[in-house]
Amino acid sequence: TGPLQAYLFADPAAHSLSPVMHRAAFRHAGLPGEYEARRVQPEDLPAALRGLRVPPACGANLSLPHKEAALALMDDLTPAARAIGAVNTVIRRGEDLIGENTDAPGLLDALAPLTGPDRGQAAVLGAGxxxxxxxxxxxxxxxxxxxVNRTLARAEALTAELGGTAVASADVPWENMALLVNASSAGLSRPDESPVTDEVVARLPAGAAVYDMVYRPAETRLLRQARAAGYRAENGLSMLAAxxxxxxxxxxxxxxxxxxxLNAARAALEPHAQG
Ligand code: NDP
Structure with missing residues (x-):
């Protein structure tokens, strides 16, 4: 078998950490392969996906703004991609394209070191x-x-489809939440912005775990507050790697x-650590 080729299709694509992670993986696995981040605009997605149907292409990652649009362009979807309604990974099987979502299992892998085996109540912030x-x-x-979402109606639409309960922030029993996951973009590129008030963080129970999907900056206001309060807390880099x-x-x-x-992603972020 010859070299493999994988891609990221996104817009913007320039600052993605995916190329450095996947190139490190090809090297580690001793496989000849290349990973290329391509800026693809919505009207060009069908053509970009057609190019995946033949070797040496093995698949692609999709990011903003293509994760939902790709659903209709796949030959088949995994149960995760279908239920979530988003494809972040395209896999070539013969000439067919399978739409997968590895964000979901990736999050669980990233949470495992924080949460241990017990399951209880979890709050998810965001509705995208x-x-x-x-x-x-x-x-x-x-x-x-x-x-919990800034726009409650979006949280209600999400739970109507996927289950769970939509609750306005003021009515959440925060003291029962063993896990808080920020899946909103609050804090993204804004170190002082938080999806919840500092008071909410203080109300979480002792031993709570806080996971922020944001990883730029490495420490958001939410993570800073969580660590100061003594909770286990981690940023989104481990989910990205997973x-x-x-x-x-x-x-x-x-x-x-x-x-x-993880090491490849961290090394790529390091030069920007001061900014
Ligand atoms: P969407 O644009 O689809 O959703 C954004 C959500 O954030 C909405 O619910 C929006 O609320 C909410 N939001 C935005 N700004 C604020 C704010 N200032 N205060 C409170 N809520 C706010 O984004 P995605 O779902 O695609 O991504 C969300 C975040 O997760 C991003 O930061 C993204 O980078 C990160 N992410 C990380 C991954 C990882 O591997 N670590 C993987 C995937 C995503 P409203 O509905 O009211 O507009």
Whole structure:
């Protein structure tokens, strides 16, 4: 077999950490392969996907704004992609394209070191694609999920479809939440912005875990408050690495350890650590 080719199709695509993670994985696995981030605009997605149907292409990651649009362009969808309504990974099987969602299992992999084996109540902040993946994954993993969103109607629409309970922030029993997952974009590129008030963080029970899908900046206001209060807390880099690992496994069959993806992503972020 010849070299493999994988892609990211997104707009913007320039600052993605996926190329460095997947190139490190190809090296670690000893596989000849290349990963290229391509800026693809919505009208060009069908043509970009057609190019995946023949070797050496093995698949692609999809990011903004293509995760939902790709659903209709796949030959088949995995149960996760279908239920969540978003494809972040395209896998070539023969000439067919399978739409998968590795954000959902990637989140569970990232949460495992924080939460341990017990399951209780979890609050998911946000109601976009990332929140949909989180709600689907957490419910299947045994959590009772409360969805909290700035626009309550969107949280209600999400729970009507995927289960869980939509609650306005003021009415959430925060002291019962063993897990808080930020799946909103609050805090993204804004170190002082938080999806919840500091008071909400203070009300979480002792031993709570806080996971922020945001990883730029590495420490959001939410994570800062959570750590100061003594909770276990982690940013979204581990989820990014975990979803990449699962995509790479689906494309190549090679189970590359998580730390290979995580170290590559961290090394790429380091030059920007001061800014
Ligand atoms: P969407 O644009 O689909 O959803 C954004 C959500 O954030 C909406 O629910 C929106 O609320 C809410 N929101 C935006 N700004 C604020 C704010 N200032 N205060 C409170 N809520 C706010 O984005 P995605 O679902 O695709 O992504 C969400 C986040 O998750 C992003 O930061 C993304 O980078 C991250 N992510 C990380 C991954 C990882 O691997 N670590 C994977 C996927 C996503 P409203 O409905 O009211 O507009």
């Amino acid at each position: 694609g990332a929140a949909r993946a989180a709600v689907w994954a957490l419910r299947r993993d045994g959590w009772a999920v409360t969805v 979803q990449a690992r699962l995509s790479f496994l689906a494309w190549t069959g090679a189970d590359v350890p998580l730390h290979v993806f």
